[in-house]
Amino acid sequence: MTEELFHQDSYLQGCDATVTGAVDGAVIVDRTVFYPLGGGQPGDTGTISWRSGRAAIIDTRYGDDGTIRHVLEECEAGPAVGEMVHLALNWDRRYRHMRMHTAMHLLGSVLKYGVTGGNISAEKSRLDFDMEDSVDKEAVTAALAALVAENHAVSCRWISDDELDAQPDLVRTMSVQPPRGKGSIRLLEIEGVDLQPCGGTHLRSTAEVGKIRIGKVEKKGKRNRRVNIHLDD
Numbered sequence: 001m002t003e004e005l006f007h008q009d010s011y012l013q014g015c016d017a018t019v020t021g022a023v024d025g026a027v028i029v030d031r032t033v034f035y036p037l038g039g040g041q042p043g044d045t046g047t048i049s050w051r052s053g054r055a056a057i058i059d060t061r062y063g064d065d066g067t068i069r070h071v072l073e074e075c076e077a078g079p080a081v082g083e084m085v086h087l088a089l090n091w092d093r094r095y096r097h098m099r100m101h102t103a104m105h106l107l108g109s110v111l112k113y114g115v116t117g118g119n120i121s122a123e124k125s126r127l128d129f130d131m132e133d134s135v136d137k138e139a140v141t142a143a144l145a146a147l148v149a150e151n152h153a154v155s156c157r158w159i160s161d162d163e164l165d166a167q168p169d170l171v172r173t174m175s176v177q178p179p180r181g182k183g184s185i186r187l188l189e190i191e192g193v194d195l196q197p198c199g200g201t202h203l204r205s206t207a208e209v210g211k212i213r214i215g216k217v218e219k220k221g222k223r224n225r226r227v228n229i230h231l232d233d
């Protein structure tokens, strides 16, 4: 398993690590700040450097064995197993993912419908809602702006299945029901706004989301509205 430093602190932009394996053009290390594709959030990109070389990391993914694979651009020889490396994120891109991801939680709290899908990118993100009503884009944009201006604190914590069972009220307040059976669940809380299980990377507070705008609202079926969102800067 790879130690997931991005879960301890999503603002870490780099780290030192030791190579523990290589598979299919990807490097596995003992610890990483690189978020692997999941939950609608893309895998991180950046660079890996070692004593005698440097290469671009073009994607990050989970392997079947739970390790995190840093996919390298084609290079002659990657770092050897046992070698020390330094990992550095493409921070501008990742920070936009964090702004988008946090904005998605705000959108889900404004439009209180079931969410059936979603995707995040640095340029544009979307959530699919199980709804028939039309979306008042101006009203939703204003509601989001208010949540950003109110600067709600954002925090994550791990909770065990047993602790969860002992607090039925907590589950009742969640916008998405937690998956059970893995032993522990990571909860994302936007104070006074949203509480749900989530494994992505988020901001510390909603003010950092900045200017956001609702884009196209697409009708993807009788009961499905796809709401696009943009960072407005």
Ligand SMILES: [Zn+2]
Binding pocket: 101, 105, 188, 198, 199, 200, 201, 202
């Ligand atoms: Zn999240």
